[in-house]
Amino acid sequence: MTATMIPRPGTTPVDTRTTGPVLDVVIPVYNEETDLEPGIRRLHAHLSATLPYRFRITIADNASTDATLPVAERLAREFAEVEVHHLDQKGRGRALKAVWSTSDAPVLAYMDVDLSTDLAALGPLVAPLVSGHSDLAIGSRLARGARVVRGPKREFISRCYNLILRGTLAAKFSDAQCGFKAIRADVAKQLLPLVEDTGWFFDTELLVLAQRAGLRTHEVPVDWVDDPDSSVDIVATATADLKGVARMIRGFATGALPVAELRAQLGRTPIGVSTPGVPPKLATQLVRFAAVGAGSTLAYLVLFLLLRLGMGAQAANFLALGVTAIANTAVNRRLTFGVRGSAGAVRHQFEGLLVFGLGLVLTSGSLALLSTANVALELTVLVVANLAATILRFVLLRGWVFHPRRQANVKIGDNR
Secondary structure, three states: OOOOOOOOOOOOOOOOOOOOOOEEEEEEEOOOOOOHHHHHHHHHHHHHHHOOOOEEEEEEEEOOOOOHHHHHHHHHHHOOOEEEEEEOOOOHHHHHHHHHHHOOOOEEEEEOOOOOEOHHHHHHHHHHHHHOOOOEEEEEOOOOOOEEEOOHHHHHHHHHHHHHHHHHHOOOOOOOOOOEEEEEHHHHHHHHHHOOOOOOOHHHHHHHHHHHOOOOEEEEEOEEEOOOOOOOOHHHHHHHHHHHHHHHHHHHHHOOOOHHHHHHHHOOOOOOOOOOOOOOOHHHHHHHHHHHHHHHHHHHHHHHHHHHOOOOHHHHHHHHHHHHHHHHHHHHHHHHOOOOOOOOHHHHHHHHHHHHHHHHHHHHHHHHHOOOOOHHHHHHHHHHHHHHHHHHHHHHHHHHHOOHHHHHHHHHHHHO
């Protein structure tokens, strides 16, 4: 009996023929009695004219003290696609979490009530989520192709904030706080319980968790015009954001944020390094090879010094390099080039020894050029020669010994 494969959240196309809404656009508001009605009318007209499936607009009122709630309720009576969700506490993140957690739409989005972002970007924002290509989508004011009108102060703050995120949380997305985002509901169901912030840091926390979980975030360059009447307290928001960054760093360090479990449940399957004709990422290989090289170089130098106490420099160099070369090939085979199993292992070690021979020529030749038996000078020369040998070893291992096409041929041979 064949087991049924359960698709991971976010990877299957959304059925747009459903009788319920496919897209739920949330508009979080606090004391927006002036901008709410024109914004909702404009958004409703756009969605009605451009979307080929059903939609809903949810006005999330964050404890407004003016006439925002009555205006929202009047709009809900006028338009069948408009609903109102009232909260007794403030917080954009709180409002989004409350509505997204209970929505029955498979694709969830939100935007600011002032519609600072051109609505032409809404289609490109949600399309990758409907198709199953991506898990989240964000509008970006900093991506190439975006057109932004705002003052230098806000521009500076925005870019500094995103640099902080890159430096502290290794964020790969370009714009954390643009009020124009969407997420698959099945993905949101897994992420939202882990998002603690109820304010402006909500977006950042959600995006970082998604990135660490291995989810795919689609970025859309947007046309964006700053709202000069925005009531956002920049200093208070920046302080809260920095506290949020510190909390997330602490959560990742202590294991309070279960990244491994999230990745296992949600993460998209990575492209295998043994894909025929497609080499793995060079940057990843370089980092791993450098780490292995640093360890093997240290082991080589220690072994050389120990052997040098009882034998000549050339013999000590030969034995130390030989032992570490075998270990280096074995570790790089598995860690750097992702080759598993015993198939081809003997060939890999043989070819690795040939590469070792070239390294031996470089290091031994360097020693032979020395006219003194000074150990400190020998070590200096060996470090330089070993660096050159390491570069040569990486090129040959990647382009010859562990080349993807050769690994593919080994697998094909094993399956015959």
